[in-house]
Amino acid sequence: MDNEERLLERTAETTEASDGYYQIILSDSGVFLTVFPPQGNGSPVREHVILLDLEKRAIKGFDLPVIVRTVREASGLPVRIAPPPPLSAEPEIQVLVGRDRMEATLQIIAPKGSRPVTMDEVLEKIKQVGVTYGLDHAAIQRAFAHPGLKVVCARGLWPTDGQDAYIKYYVDLENKGKPAELEDGRVDFKNLNMFTIVREGDLLAEKVPPTPGTPGIDVLGQPVPPKPGKDILPPLGKNVQMIDNGKIVATMSGQLIITNNKLNVVPVIEINGDVDLSTGNIDFVGNIIVRGSVQAGFLVKAEGDVEVAGTVSGGTVEGKNVCVRMGVQGMNRGYIKATENVVAKFIENATVYAGSDVLVSDVILHSRISAGKRVVVEGRRGLIAGGRVLAGEEIRAKVTGTHLASNTDLGVGINPLLREEYQKLRMEIKKLEFTLEQTQKALGLLRAMDQATMPKDKHEMMLRLTKAQFHLVGQVETMRNRINEIEVAFEEMRHGKIRVRDTVYPGVKIIIGSLVKPIRETLSFVTFYAEDGEIKVGPYK
Template sequence: MSDIVFGSEKEGFLLEILSEGVFLTIYVPKENSPFFKDVTLLCALLKKHGIKNYKITDLLKTIQEHSGVRSEIVAPEAAQEKVIPVPVIDISKDKMEAVISFSGDDGEFQYDRDYIMELLADKNITYGIDKALIDEFVKVPSCSQVIAQGKIAKNGENAYIKKYIDFSQKGRPSSGNYGKVNYKDMNLCFLVAKGDPLAERIPQTKGENGMNIMGQEIICRPGKPIPLTKGKNTEIIDENLLIAAIDGQAIEEGNRITVDPKLEISSDVDVSTGNINFNGSVFIKGNVQDGFSVRADGDVHIGGTVSGGTVEARNIYIEGGILGMRRGKIYAREDIRTNFIENADITAERDIYIADVALHSEINAGRKIIIKDRRGQVVGGHSTAGVLIDVKILGNFMDIVTKVEVGVNPIINKKYRLITDSIGNDKKQLKNIKNALNMLGTGEKLSAERQEKFARLKRMQFPLAGKLEREEAELKEISGQLKSMDNAKIRVSDKVNPGVKIIVAKFLYTVQTEAQHCSFSADVKRECVSLNPY
């Protein structure tokens, strides 16, 4: 074997492969120069030149001593004998993982954890070292093992908008019990109240930096922001929450959500729309078909007719007319205005205005019924108003029974009874509370239980007294409305046909012969209905 020499004093080691043996010198490091520790390099050089029969412990001992003394590590006769393999550490290209392996048999493994830690240090591996996995490898070296692993950088998540309304369900029928589809509830509008949450911005996150096994930081990518856009009639609170500023319907317009206090429907209210239940005002260009309903907290304006449908709102305007078909009902908390009604049941807490005719219908108005445009005629049915009925014609030439009544307001009468009953109950309860307080005394020198009872009664007393005061004020107002009905009258600018029944207050008058340009009022002294000029 030819002589070969590796290294130098400057490199910190000298490996001599000679015919008389193999020698290793580990020099004492000079000032500012590192210790030589790379046993893996020495093993690789020996293996490359067929030097197998050496003891790894001899190598380690020479390296640890750094004496600068030339040491024989392989005798001449053993230079070509088998050498014990050493563990090898492979580092992944991204420096995120270190894998240790051993090519020899388990019985040839002569290393411990400290040795492997030195190997890691030689390769500048400082982060993510798992000593438990190193111990596992030491026990079973024939199995390769990941003994160091970096921390993957976690990129930040982008901000996104979380919507509290599923606008994709618009126009789709809702599902009821047992999965049944309700085609009268088509989710045509999404109703919201003031203060309801509409959308929320979930902010972006910064992410978390990672680290490779060499201890080098891996910078993460932060999430991207997204704006929370404010739509009409909405507000942003706490920077990330969009709420409704008013009652109405929520509408999605691109990346905005707006709240509209009115609902516009360009078609009929039928199976394509389902029933309408809205907390604002509703504008319908078409008709309300049989069996469908429109309910609104605001006003309802219908461009066509109501055919057997139900409408409830504050004010109701029906341009076409009302075909009740003896099923539909119209109810307004204030006024109703329409062109005609037939076989309908309509009620307004204030006034009803009909442009043309009212045929065979139940009409109830808290104050006035006015039918004076065009024909201005009432035929059949029962019309009731609190203060005034003013029409052109009552009945027709066929003497169809037509009943008209004033001086009665069922809605006001019902309110009067309810408030009167409530006032009586509240006065009784307030009296009982005062009696109980008087029995308990001033609240001094009472047991804890009686003191608690005394305080509870005191808390009940003042809200109840306030409620009673409000009820008495409302009763006074209603009493004034009832008093105004004393002067109720029916006015007919053209004629009254025979067969018409006139009721003023509690007095009845049946028209036997045609009367023209007249009015009817109550004659309290004579206890009858008085026929007067228009």
């Protein structure tokens, strides 16, 4: 509608903000009715109120069925109910309230030859419509001084939504099990940060509760409720509890670990000597500290971390993070396996698996190493010689191979453990999907039976199968998510690099993904990487 339109507006005869209301618009193209629905428990607009209004305005020729339908639908959209009325020389004051009631507009329409309006008439009109909050008197004055100018004459106050609950941690969980790195990128093996030890009563975290938010107010003076913040469950695991004001504390001294996103405090086993005949094998749910060495043929296994102050000589050690301060002498028996990192002074004639990094301060000799991310050998000698060293993303050393041209395989973009997990997951999903299909078929047969005459044992079977179905669907979804994570990791491995700070001797074989490059001459200060389907050699960086 153009600037020559004349607009009159009436609200329903209620003062409740939740009541419906209507507007009658008079324009050159006809008389239009807009009906807005009530909110909450408010009252709807009634037809007789509109008919009385039309009678007062002397509007003729309206379509009663259209009015009834428009009131019933209350769509908030203008509907033509009558032809345009004859022009009037009376000025009109138009006040419109937005659908969300957070804004109202004012426009004074003064046809040629009409009398001037007064400010009292303008304010009275605003009052009649019900606009009481957020009046912009400067804007009202502008509209009064300039007939035809449409202004926003009132604005509501928007509510402020509440803040979601969150957990504030008082312990450092990011660097756990990661040796500190020096400024030049080398590993500081004197500061291993292997364990997060807490004592009974220590403050671990705090649950900050959600806030309700701050209500707003619309231009009709009614409150606008905010969206309250969402609550969360506290991450309470074993041996922790929540006390006053949401504070989460340890109820015993021990090692802090996170399992399934929950805080747990588990005890630490300390062996004040060697793991040998005097101790037997050790398999523990928490963390293990061995003050001596692990002797040949013995097993140390932990769901948490393992720290060995001495050596591992032909023994087997498994844990989340494994630190062997004096080194690993594999003796071609036993192995070291960590779901995260392995840290050692040296590794010789050993088999080592790490889900993340293998960090060695001196040498790796004639060993089989597999790391999900990095193998770093950067100590006094920083040597990798003999054997096969594989990493998902990077191998870094000072010297690789020997002047005697000993066979040494270095490979990146390869993670056997991850590949094995990937294949197992795919096979397991196939089995679960077959079981799920059989379960759904059985449920379909049971549901097709007459429920009223179905025996009790069939009802119980249907309940068991329904629960099993939901469990199977959840298992499949979890496995598919893990497969997606592994595929992302495989993609990142394509950019793997092998960096050697000092010397690469002949006899070394460089492997990046499916590409192979034998080294036939001595190289220094180099980086090997894959590009355009071949292994290239660049400067060390």
